[in-house]
Amino acid sequence: MNWVIFAPIAAVASIFFGGYLFYKVYQSPTGSEKAARVSRAISEGANAYLKTLYLALVVVAAILSVVLIFLFGVETAVAYVFGAVCSGLAGYFGMQVALMANAKTATAAEGGLTKAFPVAFNAGGVMGMAVVGMAVLGMSVIYLIFEDPQIVLGFSFGASSLALLAKAGGGIYTKTADIGADLVGKVELNLPEDDPRNPAVIADNVGDNVGDVAGMGADIFDSYVASVVAVMILGAALHSRHPETYGIIYVTLPILFAALGIPASIVGVFFVRTGEGQNPTRALNMGTYATCVVFALLSLGIVLLLGINIAVFWCTIAGLIAGVTIGMTTDHYTSIDQKAVKLTAEASQTGAAINILTGFSYGLMSIVPPIIGIAAATLVSYFVSEGMGMDGLYGISVSAVGMLSITGMIVSSDAYGPIVDNAQGVAEMAGMDPDVIQVCAQMDAAGNTAKAITKGFAIGAAGLTVLALFAAYAETVGLPSLDLLHPIVIAGVFLGAMMPPVFSAMTILSVGKNAFKMIEEIRRQVREIPGLLDGTADPDYASCVRIASQGALWELVGPGLLAFVAPLAVGFLLGPAALGGFLGGSIFVGVIFALFMANAGGLWDNAKKYIEDGHLGGTGSEEHKAAVIGDTVGDPFKDTAGPSINTLITVMSLIATVFAPVIARHALPTVFGWF
């Protein structure tokens, strides 16, 4: 019996459940005309950006499709385009609901937390369900039609191409607007956050949606699909070598596991409930734990039912535990009531430099628990598998799928963050009651924690996934081993290790450059529009939206090209072993940089919030000014460079794996028989 057929059914269920959540959000009233107007302005900006982004993607996809048709035939190209479309659709619908929900959440907040929280969380849930639904649907349909993991790899590559553009572009967009709005608005003009007189305020809120909703959704979609594909490739290799031990089920298993994650996430969503005066973070965590438990039970059931090696179950559990641990430790280093944040805030007493040095250092320290988590998950999965008579590398890649199985729930909590952030913005701009703003702020604090945990989870998952892809690459290109003592591998590792820092530098410089333009534009408006600061004249929001949008897309060209060209150049010029080293180097350094940047950024942000909560002189003190500088440094760390590194290492691993057959045959060293 072909069990894969259950995957599209679960996927459709997921999409229907997303539709149900959408309906619940839709029913909630939008509220006053003023709130609706603000929400509309954000929507227009976000949609205009997404339109241009998808247009840029069409160009990239068209070029790559031609290359893929030429090299691998039409099937792979079709799967590639389908992957990009599925991920794009999930991001598009998810963002529409988020855009719709901001004003509705703010309005619901008039009835307190119990009313507002479900609106925001259900809207996030639409994104979560759309991501897993579209991903599982796409992969299973492609597999059912072609029955070839290499074609599913094309699907994954399509999703990854979109993710790179969406995440890096969204990251540049959101921080251009945020830094511009903060530096002029808060520091020069002394306006509060989300003040409607700030010309960049709409761009700032648009940024939350395109970066944190659409971008993060595409990023996790990408890891999710890639982890499944890596297992399929390794499974197919095992199946062809030892068909008696490894049945075809070892190829389709990861799709089944992904499908099982859907009911688990739906159950998890129902566990997320909060009452008046309760902490929304607890509600979100409860949902995550419930999803984990349900998924663990389901996976144990399916493993027993199908009679496959029980090691699969233990690897899944190892991945799940590692994922949750990484999320928790992220929380420890970035949470406002922990030592690292407090010490960083206290360092502001001797100025911005020591604040930055302290946050930088704790950010570096924060990589220890997640890296030990990833290493432990790797070792445990490997040795448990080998001990139980299953291939160890297959076990490692199953643990990545295990970690990512709860994606539906994770994306739901994550998308909740920018929605409540926007809701607060709408409430401020629409001049709502201070009580309402207070409810929104409370939800927003929980959203920040959820975002930090999700980011840690996403990086950990990407780390395990790229390790699985690394093995899949070696399998596809035909490398039985990769000797780290060989100079060609060493050179490859050095070159690969360079990529995450260089990519980070490019995206951060882009933010700096665009923020500079944004600041000039805000200053110009303040100078040239009479009555802007008294609130008697409206600023020109659209021109700020345009600067953020155009800047983000133009600045994508460099890092995007680098990500696509570098692995191919290394592969064709230095050969498959060098490319293997290159992937390894990019993974090790990439995970470190991604974790460090995400955590340091979150830490500086919360150190500032700690002071704003009234400690060390509070808002407006010298300490606060120092902490604002730290926060601004951290902004592109945590929302631009850090999270984009995930997609960078995934997309490079996928490129290497997709092109592996061609590289194996046509690399210069192979052709000339050099080494």
Add this chain to the structure above:
Amino acid sequence: MNWVIFAPIAAVASIFFGGYLFYKVYQSPTGSEKAARVSRAISEGANAYLKTLYLALVVVAAILSVVLIFLFGVETAVAYVFGAVCSGLAGYFGMQVALMANAKTATAAEGGLTKAFPVAFNAGGVMGMAVVGMAVLGMSVIYLIFEDPQIVLGFSFGASSLALLAKAGGGIYTKTADIGADLVGKVELNLPEDDPRNPAVIADNVGDNVGDVAGMGADIFDSYVASVVAVMILGAALHSRHPETYGIIYVTLPILFAALGIPASIVGVFFVRTGEGQNPTRALNMGTYATCVVFALLSLGIVLLLGINIAVFWCTIAGLIAGVTIGMTTDHYTSIDQKAVKLTAEASQTGAAINILTGFSYGLMSIVPPIIGIAAATLVSYFVSEGMGMDGLYGISVSAVGMLSITGMIVSSDAYGPIVDNAQGVAEMAGMDPDVIQVCAQMDAAGNTAKAITKGFAIGAAGLTVLALFAAYAETVGLPSLDLLHPIVIAGVFLGAMMPPVFSAMTILSVGKNAFKMIEEIRRQVREIPGLLDGTADPDYASCVRIASQGALWELVGPGLLAFVAPLAVGFLLGPAALGGFLGGSIFVGVIFALFMANAGGLWDNAKKYIEDGHLGGTGSEEHKAAVIGDTVGDPFKDTAGPSINTLITVMSLIATVFAPVIARHALPTVFGWF
């Protein structure tokens, strides 16, 4: 004929030449009583610190000696202690001359650049000659007595232990004092640099000597010896396997090459001359080029004379070219008249945050040319060697020796930097003529460039050296290959990759913590000593010196333990392959972090200087304040964490290689037969 006998002769010549340079410095007059007094205060502070540091070293060395005697017998322990003593003596004498020369240089500056430059450069030359002299003497004597590379490895380990303490401790010391002096002195009290009313001014000048003279000398001594030892170990393995192809000369060759570097450096020193109105940087570069050319000729001669494989010569050249290239590109990213520095300075217009983000990004970009240089040197040496019938890994390690052969000249230029920096301090504090201060400032600018080039060179050399040690470790522990696809290696790489960031974080946090105490003390003195700011009462310099000194030594405990314990823990718990991966991970990430931190720090420093030169509003403008924050962030990057990473990766590689035989036998996985 045993050619090694020429090595101690060259070493003694080097020491005599150092004595000659010392005599020339000694003859130069110290000048006014006031200048002598300032110089004496710096000397006292530096010597007090060095005494405590060496005392700490005695404790570490005693413990490790017992361990070494127990595990490997008395010979290794003796070599270990001898290594630490030789490096310590070189550092001690070099620093004494530097301390003596600061006032003499300032006084000579009354006669202009032509008078002052030779005093400072000759004093630096004493350090250069002491380092290569003591290193070659020590290694050759140990080898002549025991004729066993494994015992020379003990010597190298001793030098490395000292280097770790001297470099990290000196780095913490110098930046504690510098940041403390700047943040209160310049920012709060508006005092100029090196103002005698600043209580931390003596500590700041002491820091230059203990960090940049003694620390850097120990660091390069360490790499220099380690590169020679790595070649000896690989050569001995080749000799025992194929004695017909690889004669015993392949074991002793690196000592000979190091010895040849001595006459080359002496010639180079004579090429360093400058006239009035000329740029001292040019003079220093001329010396380096001359040394390279002479060394290339000498090495070609000896290769032909001894009839060994000509590939050795080409590998040497590859190393030399890579070293010089790395130095030059460092200059490109940190030099005051280049794009990166100017753009970072301009970014200060939108505040400190964008200045920091820009400098951070260019710092990350700056790793590209050196890493390509290291990768190219590795590949070229390997393939040239293999193509000419010589072992490729041996070729790579020879290129590291080639790169380090010009150490005498490099250390001379490098030590010149802090001497002129101190001279300027003495001139300011002794109230000398503005013309004199101007001459000192001119020499100091050249010193900054020299320091930046040396730092790039030191990191590149350490990179190649640790790659050679990496091969030597694998050889000693008996690993024929190291499969990057094996999870135990992957776990090792992840753990090793974590080390440089964590070590950096620990040292930076130490600086932050100590600077905080220093700032408190300066503020206390300003508050409690009446007349301090009018210049009618002297500050209590000694208490600031004490804070820097004690803080630095206490803070060494954590990072020092980490460096010694982590590789042993990984080796014994996870086995030799994991430790191999661990070394690999620490090398790749270590080189990236070291380059990034050194260059970013230099860049921020010069961006500040660019503004102080009158651009963008000049000193005192908002742009300047922003750039000062960037400079302060960069201080521990470039002078504490960055350069200490060199010694960290060298000492960890040496520990692994020294303990390799024990680990191979007694690691848990070996004992229990796990994997």
